[in-house]
Amino acid sequence: MIGANGHGRWHRRVIGPLHDAGRLRLVALVDPRPIEEEPAAPVPAGTRIFTDHRAMLAEVAPEVVVICTPPHTHLPIARDAVTAGADLLLEKPPVLTSGEHEELAGALATTGRVAQVGFQALGSAALTALTDAATTGRLGTVTGIATVAAWQRPDAYYARAPWAGRRLLDGRPVLDGALANPLAHAVMQCLAVAEAVTGQPVEPATVEVERYRVRPIEVDDTAVLRLRQVVGPPIVAAVTLAGEDFIAGEVIVTGTGGRAVLEYPTDRLWLPGEAGPQVVPGRQGLLENLLAHRADRRVPLIAPLARTAAFTAVLTAVQAAPEPTLLGGDLVEAVGEGTQRVLRIRGVNAVLRRAAERGELPSESGVAWAVAPWRVTTPE
Numbered sequence: 517m518i519g520a521n522g523h524g525r526w527h528r529r530v531i532g533p534l535h536d537a538g539r540l541r542l543v544a545l546v547d548p549r550p551i552e553e554e555p556a557a558p559v560p561a562g563t564r565i566f567t568d569h570r571a572m573l574a575e576v577a578p579e580v581v582v583i584c585t586p587p588h589t590h591l592p593i594a595r596d597a598v599t600a601g602a603d604l605l606l607e608k609p610p611v612l613t614s615g616e617h618e619e620l621a622g623a624l625a626t627t628g629r630v631a632q633v634g635f636q637a638l639g640s641a642a643l644t645a646l647t648d649a650a651t652t653g654r655l656g657t658v659t660g661i662a663t664v665a666a667w668q669r670p671d672a673y674y675a676r677a678p679w680a681g682r683r684l685l686d687g688r689p690v691l692d693g694a695l696a697n698p699l700a701h702a703v704m705q706c707l708a709v710a711e712a713v714t715g716q717p718v719e720p721a722t723v724e725v726e727r728y729r730v731r732p733i734e735v736d737d738t739a740v741l742r743l744r745q746v747v748g749p750p751i752v753a754a755v756t757l758a759g760e761d762f763i764a765g766e767v768i769v770t771g772t773g774g775r776a777v778l779e780y781p782t783d784r785l786w787l788p789g790e791a792g793p794q795v796v797p798g799r800q801g802l803l804e805n806l807l808a809h810r811a812d813r814r815v816p817l818i819a820p821l822a823r824t825a826a827f828t829a830v831l832t833a834v835q836a837a838p839e840p841t842l843l844g845g846d847l848v849e850a851v852g853e854g855t856q857r858v859l860r861i862r863g864v865n866a867v868l869r870r871a872a873e874r875g876e877l878p879s880e881s882g883v884a885w886a887v888a889p890w891r892v893t894t895p896e
């Protein structure tokens with residue numbers, strides 16, 4: 517496992533029980549920083565510790581590598597790992613441009629290895645129940661797919677790592693915006709629904725995005741994006757890390773015959789005709805699925821790299837957008853103290869909900885602080 521602290525500790529908690537059960541053997545952890553203790557998943561005796569992934573690949577020759585390092589390091593580390601003969605569980609965002617996607621896909625094809633991408637919500641039974649409803653006509657003809665999420669991130673979040681809030685680092689794209697990173701799952705869930713509805717990979721025709729920020733960062737903390745597909749309904753993602761009341765992340769699928777809402781972080785699904793949301797339990801783990809796929813190639817991967825092509829196409833479009841508009845003054849209020857201070861945009865939740873419900877960008881619905889969107893026609 518490369519990148520053992522930070523979110524890597526979550527992976528160590530997944531790996532621990534699989535190691536204990538003999539399903540895999542954790543052979544090495546790699547991190548330039550000292551390995552933090554994870555009480556729920558103590559490092560097994562005999563696990564080797566490295567500070568450099570190339571040394572680990574050369575000495576340990578692992579069969580599977582989990583990569584949980586900052587996004588701008590993914591491509592070079594992934595290339596090294598597949599060249600050394602490993603299959604990958606690669607954290608999202610897998611890579612940051614369509615060019616990088618092609619490069620990694622080429623490396624997989626050449627080496628015969630596979631990459632599962634860390635979009636864990638794709639393994640959710642609730643998502644399958646939603647796509648089943650959409651494809652069996654329970655919603656009529658699907659006319660729109662949208663997501664809305666309102667989170668808060670304190671000052672400490674942006675201070676935790678050199679890449680936080682950056683567009684570029686060490687000459688490589690990072691693009692640590694709300695859409696690309698914390699709320700990437702919201703975007704990916706919409707793309708997965710779209711793929712199910714049309715029965716084909718999502719092919720963007722246009723991407724329009726309005727990006728805003730409340731801090732001196734280089735990327736968005738608030739964004740509304742609309743993707744029109746070559747075939748299929750439009751997709752709108754309306755998200756913020758400067759929200760008011762918490763909206764965990766809803767995927768809203770609208771059809772001529774009804775509407776379904778999936779709260780993807782909790783797997784609560786509300787289908788037409790039901791009195792309220794119901795938890796649909798069951799998530800297939802990405803690492804377990806990767807092991808099953810390695811044992812029997814007929815078991816499909818849940819999140820193979822190819823399935824993330826449209827997600828990365830969206831990032832590529834956002835990458836080219838101008839700097840997000842800085843919001844401030846009376847519009848933004850600070851709450852809390854010290855490193856836990858958060859900033860909230862007054863009225864933002866209503867703006868995002870309207871965007872998701874109507875498929876309108878804020879600038880199209882008369883929001884005073886909204887600016888004209890960045891528009892990309894693909895392929896450009």
Ligand SMILES: NC(=O)c1ccc[n+]([C@@H]2O[C@H](COP(=O)([O-])OP(=O)(O)OC[C@H]3O[C@@H](n4cnc5c(N)ncnc54)[C@H](O)[C@@H]3O)[C@@H](O)[C@H]2O)c1
Pocket residue numbers: 518519520521522523524546547548549567568569584585586587589607608609634635636677697
């Ligand atoms: N799937 C999810 O829900 C989810 C949640 C959080 C983060 N992530 C993703 O996980 C990845 C890591 O995020 P994070 O917030 O933990 O980042 P982080 O900056 O905290 O880095 C994680 C670890 O990687 C180490 N690292 C950095 N460069 C390295 C290198 N070259 N070799 C080995 N280790 C290296 C760091 O020292 C750190 O311990 C990102 O891609 C992020 O988007 C995914």
